[in-house]
Amino acid sequence: MSKLMFVFGTRPEFIKLYPVIMEARRRSHDVVVVNTGQHREMLDQLLDEMGMAADFNLKIMTQQQTLADILARTLSPLDQVVAQVKPDHLFVHGDTSTTLAGSLIALYRQVPLSHVEAGLRTFNKYSPYPEEMNRQLTGVLTDYHFTPTEVTRGNLEREGKDPSRIFVVGNSAIDMLRYTVRDDYTHPVLDEVGDRKLVLITVHRRENISELGQMFSAINDVAERYAETHRLVYPIHMNPVVRRAADEYLTSSNIRVIEPLGTTDFHNILSRSHLVMTDSGGIQEEAPSLGKPVLVLRDTTERPEGVAAGTLRLVGTGREDIVREAARLLDDPEEYQRMATIANPYGDGTTSQQIMDVMDKVIADAG
Incomplete structure (x- = not known):
């Protein structure tokens, strides 16, 4: 099986990558988890809560860090990890500074890149800021775009992305609810x-x-x-x-x-x-x-x-x-x-399975 690296640094990224990681492990892929530490307390708490330990924790967070600080402090350590691990494929999620850093390192190390939750756009450079440009720039570097809806697929196609590399799979946030919501919950x-x-x-x-x-x-x-x-x-x-x-x-x-x-x-x-x-x-x-x-x-x-x-x-x-x-x-x-009572347009909770179905085919075709 292939070596798949998942890079995240914030709680929302992990929430949406966790079901994909679990599905990859279920299919016996060699999974490597990298936490940049862009967020610290809340993300560490969530990792503990879900019983998952990162293989690498870059611990980049500092007090009052700027956007430039986050990117600069992520790039070199992440490059060293990717050089050491030599993954066959790298996954990023969404639109954070970690997302952009992971995408750049995948380019520099010539590792195929998958972007989960690709194609979201406001087409306003500063709203949301800096997320809109993080995801647009990541989209330029991505090899496989896993996009939630037909609308987001359309955004990517209008930007000139290869339609054969765009996959409408819903949103893995819905998958995560299967792991967390309980009937007997009290608080x-x-x-x-x-x-x-x-x-x-x-x-x-x-x-x-x-x-x-x-x-x-x-x-x-x-x-x-x-x-x-x-x-x-x-x-x-x-x-x-x-x-x-x-x-x-x-x-x-x-x-x-x-x-x-x-x-x-x-x-x-x-x-x-x-x-x-x-x-x-x-x-x-x-x-x-x-x-x-x-x-x-x-x-x-x-x-x-x-x-x-x-x-x-x-x-x-x-x-x-x-x-x-x-x-x-x-x-x-x-x-x-x-x-x-309106049906949720973001999927039915099978996003992680659909992503890994595509990955299995990509891996098989690569021989």
């Missing part, structure tokens, strides 16, 4: 919510930092307006700027701000939520598969399929807009039910 936060309905909040994106006052004020308004029937829960991001803004604007006693959750905890609380308000990317894919409407607190999204299907509603970052759209769902059961 003190759920006990605290009690009979009220849970509104789950996540806010952290870099391009939204200047809008945090508006966004948190809107969330505070929603918390006050629905205090008798709903309870808002916000697993707060580690970013100190986000935390300071939350302290200033989230004044309602109906908002429960908690420390970041592990993936199993988050997925299970997500599965028991009523509504999700988020600027995250991955949650836009996960929540609809659990029947949860999503208000996307961003001006653009690289997941237009969800907006077109109706599982996502792009509401921006303005205070009045956020409150209005939340009220629209919380006040109208028919509108809520319509959105909650």
